[in-house]
Amino acid sequence: MSATCVIGLQWGDEAKGKLVDLLTEHHDIVVRYQGGANAGHTVVAGDQTYKLSLIPSGILNPRVVSVVTGGVVLNPPSILGEIDQLVSRGVQVTSNLMLSDRAHVIFPWHISEDRAMDGSVSGGEAIGTTQRGIGPCYRDKVGRAHAIRLGDFYRPDFRDKIVHIAAAKNRMLPVWAGPDAAPLDGDAIYNEYRVYGERLKPFVADTTAYLLNAVESGKRLLFEGAQGALLDIDHGTFPYVTSSNSSGVGVSSGSGVPARWITKIIGVVKAYNTRVGGGPFPTEQNNEIGQHIRDKGNEYGTVTRRPRRCGWFDVVAARYTSRLSGVDVLAIMLMDVLSELPTIQVCTAYEIDGKRVTDFPSQLEDLRRAKPVYESLPGWQTEITGVRKYADLPPNARAYLARLSELVGRPVDVVSVGPDRSQTIWAKNG
Numbered sequence: 001m002s003a004t005c006v007i008g009l010q011w012g013d014e015a016k017g018k019l020v021d022l023l024t025e026h027h028d029i030v031v032r033y034q035g036g037a038n039a040g041h042t043v044v045a046g047d048q049t050y051k052l053s054l055i056p057s058g059i060l061n062p063r064v065v066s067v068v069t070g071g072v073v074l075n076p077p078s079i080l081g082e083i084d085q086l087v088s089r090g091v092q093v094t095s096n097l098m099l100s101d102r103a104h105v106i107f108p109w110h111i112s113e114d115r116a117m118d119g120s121v122s123g124g125e126a127i128g129t130t131q132r133g134i135g136p137c138y139r140d141k142v143g144r145a146h147a148i149r150l151g152d153f154y155r156p157d158f159r160d161k162i163v164h165i166a167a168a169k170n171r172m173l174p175v176w177a178g179p180d181a182a183p184l185d186g187d188a189i190y191n192e193y194r195v196y197g198e199r200l201k202p203f204v205a206d207t208t209a210y211l212l213n214a215v216e217s218g219k220r221l222l223f224e225g226a227q228g229a230l231l232d233i234d235h236g237t238f239p240y241v242t243s244s245n246s247s248g249v250g251v252s253s254g255s256g257v258p259a260r261w262i263t264k265i266i267g268v269v270k271a272y273n274t275r276v277g278g279g280p281f282p283t284e285q286n287n288e289i290g291q292h293i294r295d296k297g298n299e300y301g302t303v304t305r306r307p308r309r310c311g312w313f314d315v316v317a318a319r320y321t322s323r324l325s326g327v328d329v330l331a332i333m334l335m336d337v338l339s340e341l342p343t344i345q346v347c348t349a350y351e352i353d354g355k356r357v358t359d360f361p362s363q364l365e366d367l368r369r370a371k372p373v374y375e376s377l378p379g380w381q382t383e384i385t386g387v388r389k390y391a392d393l394p395p396n397a398r399a400y401l402a403r404l405s406e407l408v409g410r411p412v413d414v415v416s417v418g419p420d421r422s423q424t425i426w427a428k429n430g
């Protein structure tokens, strides 16, 4: 029995997709357990590039079953678009894809609400959501009265539910979005979503029962986190977070598989930090260093193409999220992006109101006032994209990795030096 989890420890976009792709061949089932079409990853397989958002990259391996659990919020046209893209390029999408009948569904009103509400966070600064309706759909899930799950599509009262909710939303939308908000047509939405439901039907299942049977019978599971732990709704930089448990704590609640089955947790970080959207970011480099990292790392959002904010590696944050997520080992990605820099800074502590702090603040206002305390390390200033063994990395690159590992308190298992599968260094291979 084994269950491995791949968890982002920063603000998302840690290149988890590449790692999941590499680990897939050693697993039977790949599980996506939270988030929605706000996440995105690009998978390069042979000469083909696939852009996936909801469907795990395990789908490219026909031996593996890809499962989207009830912790995910599903946007039917998005997932059908992904299925069509895959099928048109010869990828098998049949019984190797399962979608939970418990998954909550994103409807057009969620997207309107996301657009209308994002600018109105108390405190002024917008969250800067991906505007995919994620937050409003999770809000309706918790509120229950206006929620629709995938399993509801196949019940006789599906039309009534949609018409009832659309009428309620029509009363509320003008309050949020102003009097010009376009009214929702419940019947038209029903007719559109009924067709989506028919197309999705072959994939819909009770994935909780499936996964429980799978772990109990010795199948190897790989849990693929979306976003990063600092965006966790309960433990991240609230309210500048996403609406699900994107840290390691979300694996069990999102999938229904108890934590006792988890055997290995890999925490994924970049060799630096990035953030998309609003909220404090103590080590942000809004200068030529940040721009250099953005250019070298192609730091633009996969879903929204927004330029990502870039900065130095933040140990205070990474140590917190690796403890929070129960991380066993680290994977350090995009190491090659730093190769040209003569000096690299690492934030080892914060100074808040004159006090040195090494525990990540629970309050946003403290994080806003945090001044990073840096340690400077010499850069390696050598191309490393062709390196395949840890021992062949330049001494300063090894010293940087060793220092990150020491400060975060976890061993480094994997180092990525480029986007290709082959550009991966496994510590166990020397």
Ligand code: IMP
Residues within 6 Å of the ligand: 011, 012, 013, 038, 039, 040, 127, 128, 129, 130, 131, 132, 133, 134, 135, 226, 227, 231, 240, 241, 242, 243, 276, 277, 278
């Ligand atoms: P939402 O998830 O669309 O509600 O957006 C909430 C916050 O999470 C915003 O700051 C987004 O930029 C951020 N976010 C959501 N998904 C991702 C992701 O996959 N990578 C990085 N940031 C994300």
